[in-house]
Amino acid sequence: MEEKINTDSKEHAVEILQQLNEYRKTGRHCDFMIKAGSEELPVHKNIVSAICVKKCVDFIYTGDAYVAKEKRETLMGVAHMMQLQRLCDSIAIFLEDDLDPRSFFQTKKIANRYNCKLLEEKCNQFALQRFKEIAQSDEFMDLDEKFISFLIESKETKAQEEGKCKMLLAWTKHDIDERKECFVSLVMKFQLTKMTLSYRRFLVENEPLIFESMQSLRSLTLSILDSHPEDISSKDFDLTENKQLVVFDRISQGMHSHDVGDKTWTPMQTIDQAIIQNLYSAVVMKSYIYVICTNGSFYRLEYAESNAKWEQMANTNIHNACAVALDGFVYGIDYGDHSNIMEKYDPSNNRWTRLTNKSLILVYESLVAADGKVFCIAGYTGQQLQATKQVEIYDPVTSTWSMDNRSLNKARCRASATATEEGIYIMGGYNVNRNSTVATAEFRSSVTKTWMMLKPMKNARAEFSSYVIDGKVYVIGGNRKPTNIEEYDPETKKWRIIETIQGKNIFLLATVAIFL
Numbered sequence: 001m002e003e004k005i006n007t008d009s010k011e012h013a014v015e016i017l018q019q020l021n022e023y024r025k026t027g028r029h030c031d032f033m034i035k036a037g038s039e040e041l042p043v044h045k046n047i048v049s050a051i052c053v054k055k056c057v058d059f060i061y062t063g064d065a066y067v068a069k070e071k072r073e074t075l076m077g078v079a080h081m082m083q084l085q086r087l088c089d090s091i092a093i094f095l096e097d098d099l100d101p102r103s104f105f106q107t108k109k110i111a112n113r114y115n116c117k118l119l120e121e122k123c124n125q126f127a128l129q130r131f132k133e134i135a136q137s138d139e140f141m142d143l144d145e146k147f148i149s150f151l152i153e154s155k156e157t158k159a160q161e162e163g164k165c166k167m168l169l170a171w172t173k174h175d176i177d178e179r180k181e182c183f184v185s186l187v188m189k190f191q192l193t194k195m196t197l198s199y200r201r202f203l204v205e206n207e208p209l210i211f212e213s214m215q216s217l218r219s220l221t222l223s224i225l226d227s228h229p230e231d232i233s234s235k236d237f238d239l240t241e242n243k244q245l246v247v248f249d250r251i252s253q254g255m256h257s258h259d260v261g262d263k264t265w266t267p268m269q270t271i272d273q274a275i276i277q278n279l280y281s282a283v284v285m286k287s288y289i290y291v292i293c294t295n296g297s298f299y300r301l302e303y304a305e306s307n308a309k310w311e312q313m314a315n316t317n318i319h320n321a322c323a324v325a326l327d328g329f330v331y332g333i334d335y336g337d338h339s340n341i342m343e344k345y346d347p348s349n350n351r352w353t354r355l356t357n358k359s360l361i362l363v364y365e366s367l368v369a370a371d372g373k374v375f376c377i378a379g380y381t382g383q384q385l386q387a388t389k390q391v392e393i394y395d396p397v398t399s400t401w402s403m404d405n406r407s408l409n410k411a412r413c414r415a416s417a418t419a420t421e422e423g424i425y426i427m428g429g430y431n432v433n434r435n436s437t438v439a440t441a442e443f444r445s446s447v448t449k450t451w452m453m454l455k456p457m458k459n460a461r462a463e464f465s466s467y468v469i470d471g472k473v474y475v476i477g478g479n480r481k482p483t484n485i486e487e488y489d490p491e492t493k494k495w496r497i498i499e500t501i502q503g504k505n506i507f508l509l510a511t512v513a514i515f516l
Contacts, residue, residue, distance in 0.1 A: 065090065080114045092119040099126050100306040105139040128156045129266070133304065135159075135167045141174040145182050152189050160261060161195045165203070172209060184213050192220060243469040243513050245476065245485075246289065246303070248279055250505040255289075255303075257514070260469055260487070263499055268303065272310045275299055281335070282510040285325040285347070289512060292321045292332060298345070298352075303514055316343055316352045322509060326369040327396065331355075335509075338363045338382040342374075342394065358392055358401050363413070366426055370419035371446055372396070375404075377426055380413040380434065387413040387432045406450050410440050414462040418473060422446060422490070425454075425473050428461045437462045437479060441488070457486055457495050465511035477501070477508040 065075075065087055076091050095107045096119055104126060111119035127134055131151060134140055148171055151157055152164050159167075165187070172183045187210075192200065200220050203210045210216050244257045246268065253276050255268035271279070278293035288300045296315045302308040320336025330345040332352075340358040345351070358376060365379025374394040381388050389411045391404035408426065415429030427441040439456035461478025468474070473488040485499040 076110055076114055088114065088116070092116045095119060096122045099123070101130060101133040101137065101304075104130075104134055105137065105142075124150070125156075127151060128154055129158055131157050131159045131167075132163065135163075140167075141171055143171070145179070145186070149186055149189065152186060158259070158262070158264070158266075161190050161192070162199045165190060165195065165199075169207065169209065180209070183209055184216055187213075187216050188219060243515055245467060245469070245474065245511060245513050247476070247504065247506040248276075248282070248291075248510045250276065250507070251503065256504065258485075258499070260474060260485070260498065269301060269306070269308065269310075272299070275310060279507050279510055280320055281322045282507075282512045283323045283325050283330055284512045284514050285328070285330060288347075289514065290323070290325075290330055290345075291510060292316060292318075292323060294320055296321075313347075314345075314350045314352055316345070317341075317354070318343055322367050324367050324369040324374060326374060327372070329396075331367070331369070331374050331394070333358075333365070333367055333376065335364060335367075342376075355394070356399055356401060358394075359403065360388075360390060360392055362388070364429075365413070366415050366417040366429075368417035368419050368424055368426075370424050375417070375424060377417050377424075378408060378412045378415055378429070380430075387411040387430060387434060404449075406444075408451050409442055409453050410438070412438065412440075416464050416466040416475060418466040418468050420468050420471060420473075420490075425466065425488070427457060427466060427473075427475060428464060428478060430462050436460070454488070455493060455495060457488075458497055459484070459486065464508050467511070467513035469513060474498075476511050477506065480508070 076088060080088055092111070095103070095110065099107055099122065104123065107119065108123040108127075110116070111123055127147075128151070148168065152168065157164065168183070168186055172179045204217065204220055205211075210220060244259050246255050246257050248255055248271060252267070253273075254270045257266045257268055258264070259266070274297070275291060275293060278295050278297065280292055280294045282289055282291045284290070284303075287302050287304055289303045290298065290300045290313075292298055296317060296319050298313045298316055299310045300313055301310050316332055318332050318334045318339075318341065320334060321332040322335040323330050323332040325331075328347070330347075331342060332345070333339065333342045338361050340361045342355045342358060343352045344355055346353065360376075360379070361382055362376070362379035363382065366377040368375050368377065373396070376392040376394070378388055378390070380386070389407040389409070391407060392401050393404055394401050411432040412426070412429035413434065415426050417424060417426040419425070423446045424444040425441065426444075428438060430436065431438050437460040439458070439460040441454040441457060442451045443454055444451045457475065459478065461475065463480060464475055464478035466473060466475045471490065473490075474485055475488075476485045477483060484497050484501060486495050487498045488495050
């Protein structure tokens with residue numbers, strides 16, 4: 001069995017380049033010649049692409065340049081060496097327009113190497129705005145201390161202090177012997193009092209880089225003492241779990257994400273015309289947003305990829321559907337028609353399957369996944385012409401429906417439901433006779449299995465979306481108007497309006513929460 005011998009690969013790479021440069025100066029092993037007037041420059045074909053030299057010559061004569069993505073850096077190098085500033089500037093603009101989380105690191109390297117100041121600034125702004133995406137890349141770990149310090153100190157960085165600290169810890173541990181010393185100076189640049197007490201306590205108790213540094217430990221401890229008392233627990237902060245809501249906007253025909261923490265809106269991908277004309281509801285599963293249209297057409301988008309395109313998947317037989325994701329499957333019911341049908345979508349074979357029918361034939365019921373099951377809550381019954389309090393539960397393991405022994409306290413239809421680990425929330429809707437919207441809210445504990453009334457929302461609303469971020473419940477829109485966003489805090493048991501939506505005409509049932 002072979003064993004790897006530990007070597008310094010970086011030093012090896014430097015030595016190789018130094019040797020190649022010496023060969024170039026003496027003309028040794030050179031197999032390509034660049035001629036400029038009476039001057040001849042011997043180079044190695046493998047180092048300077050002959051194709052890119054031809055591209056530069058073509059540009060000199062025609063003013064046009066074409067290059068494949070993988071050759072951009074080489075072309076920039078050759079253009080820079082041949083002092084073709086106009087071509088260098090054009091390549092920089094080309095790279096700027098194509099900037100995304102995948103290309104960021106190479107583009108930044110090119111900007112720094114060839115002193116493209118405007119491109120450097122664009123890369124800096126991109127890193128501040130898309131910090132959470134680039135911080136999860138392996139290449140992030142190779143960034144230098146100066147740039148890491150820039151990201152930490154800037155007030156424009158779209159991340160909470162906990163997220164930036166998590167990033168710094170991971171970056172430091174990637175090369176702990178070289179970076180341990182600079183960690184202390186960098187951690188002092190955080191606004192420590194903006195971190196939650198629970199995370200600061202976690203660092204003091206569990207992070208060697210903190211408690212082995214007296215300066216860091218002292219600063220963190222003082223920041224804890226200076227903070228207002230609150231419940232302190234030793235929960236870690238996960239950089240990947242930054243949840244934001246996404247709305248589909250008719251006006252811009254695109255998606256927009258909203259960070260409820262700093263109250264900022266960020267444009268995302270556009271929406272295909274075939275989708276925007278028929279969009280009804282949406283659901284998130286893994287790295288995809290799935291949308292269901294009124295005609296049963298079904299699409300998905302890999303939302304974290306800025307250049308991703310919408311894919312059309314297998315159509316469902318359900319029209320006007322609402323859906324939930326559970327254990328890798330999408331479950332959908334017919335929201336807009338009296339029905340007892342439910343279907344399941346399996347992404348592994350791109351197929352919808354008809355499931356066992358519900359006992360109740362309903363319209364405008366609420367669907368939510370919790371405790372490993374699908375809950376169909378309340379709705380309007382065709383027989384009694386009234387809203388109901390009843391709750392049906394689908395068990396995917398046994399493929400059976402059962403009635404919840406404990407009904408809601410208030411009958412409702414066109415309400416919205418969402419779930420946390422602690423239980424299910426249902427809010428709003430129309431009252432039993434469907435003659436007015438309500439603001440009432442209820443909670444079903446996963447432990448007691450009973451429904452209890454909560455404080456009502458600030459606004460009565462029906463036909464709206466709800467979701468959970470960091471343990472808090474958010475509701476958006478209602479009454480066919482995207483008016484505002486409310487937040488419910490289970491700790492304080494209070495609702496508050498956190499945002500008024502302006503300049504958007506959104507599809508209310510298609511609002512979803514994603515991880516960015």
